[in-house]
Amino acid sequence: MSHMDGPGRPGTMLLISGPSGCGKSTICRRLLEDDEVVFSVSATTRTPRPGEIDGVHYHFLSPETFRQRISEGAFIEHAEVHGNMYGTLKAPMEEAIAAGKIYIVEIDVQGALQLKALQVEGVYVFVAPPDFEVLRQRLSGRGTETPEVLERRLKKAEDEYRERIKYDHIVVNDDLDRAVDEIRGIAGLPPEVGSRG
Ligand code: ADP
Ligand code: 5GP
Numbered sequence: 001m002s003h004m005d006g007p008g009r010p011g012t013m014l015l016i017s018g019p020s021g022c023g024k025s026t027i028c029r030r031l032l033e034d035d036e037v038v039f040s041v042s043a044t045t046r047t048p049r050p051g052e053i054d055g056v057h058y059h060f061l062s063p064e065t066f067r068q069r070i071s072e073g074a075f076i077e078h079a080e081v082h083g084n085m086y087g088t089l090k091a092p093m094e095e096a097i098a099a100g101k102i103y104i105v106e107i108d109v110q111g112a113l114q115l116k117a118l119q120v121e122g123v124y125v126f127v128a129p130p131d132f133e134v135l136r137q138r139l140s141g142r143g144t145e146t147p148e149v150l151e152r153r154l155k156k157a158e159d160e161y162r163e164r165i166k167y168d169h170i171v172v173n174d175d176l177d178r179a180v181d182e183i184r185g186i187a188g189l190p191p192e193v194g195s196r197g
Contacts (some may be wrong), residue, residue: 006048009188010097010100011099011101011102012188013097013105013122013123014105014122015125016105016106016125017108017109017124017167018126018160019129019154019157020108020153021129021139021142022129022158023138023173023176023185027127030180032104037104038092038096039103039106040088040092040100040104040106041056042058042086042087042089043060043078043089044066044084044086045061045063045084045149046058046060046062048060063104066078066087068135069087070087075090077114088105092093102187103186105122112124123168123169123187124168125168125171126163126171127169129157129172130172132154132158135157136154139154
């Protein structure tokens, strides 16, 4: 889908964050249907899982290459998660924004607050679940967490929810179509054409 609304809208980083299970990936997949939207692909030192494609899901780097990139200043931020390194690359973001694109960074709350502290320019969106019971249902419905991990994520979600006031916008992910259009509006994009069930 493309649109013409004149040269007025500059490129921007659109940060999408929120607790695990709030709907970040689902919302980002929908936003990406628009040609004006580009997704940030992180770099990592972990090995690809079955089906993961280099350059699409992650840029898979060796620990040596990752370290070299750090020393070159290639990352906006990087962190160690579960023994592997992950980082957001600077160059693709700068290129996309210069080209007038909406550059989506999907990131957890800790990462988002890091970018905020570094004063990375952009629009910071906190995706909130309608309530914690719905969050529990969605997380367990996704079927990707063991009961133990689920409880840990829900506990963490309550702490993360308190950080929502640090963002520019809080979008409640009640109805997916509505939430997607609200975020499109925040990013200066027109509403999606048509609706889905
Ligand atoms: P996150 O990326 O934030 O961890 P997901 O996008 O994986 O969250 O969403 C968690 C689960 O909730 C998924 O099974 C997804 O299909 C579902 N979901 C997301 N948004 C909605 C919505 N608005 N209504 C109902 N279910 C949703
Ligand atoms: P996974 O290995 O399951 O894809 O991701 C593990 C964790 O790494 C997730 O919590 C994810 O949010 C985090 N992660 C992915 N990319 C980045 C990144 O670019 N920077 C940081 N700080 N964390 C990331």
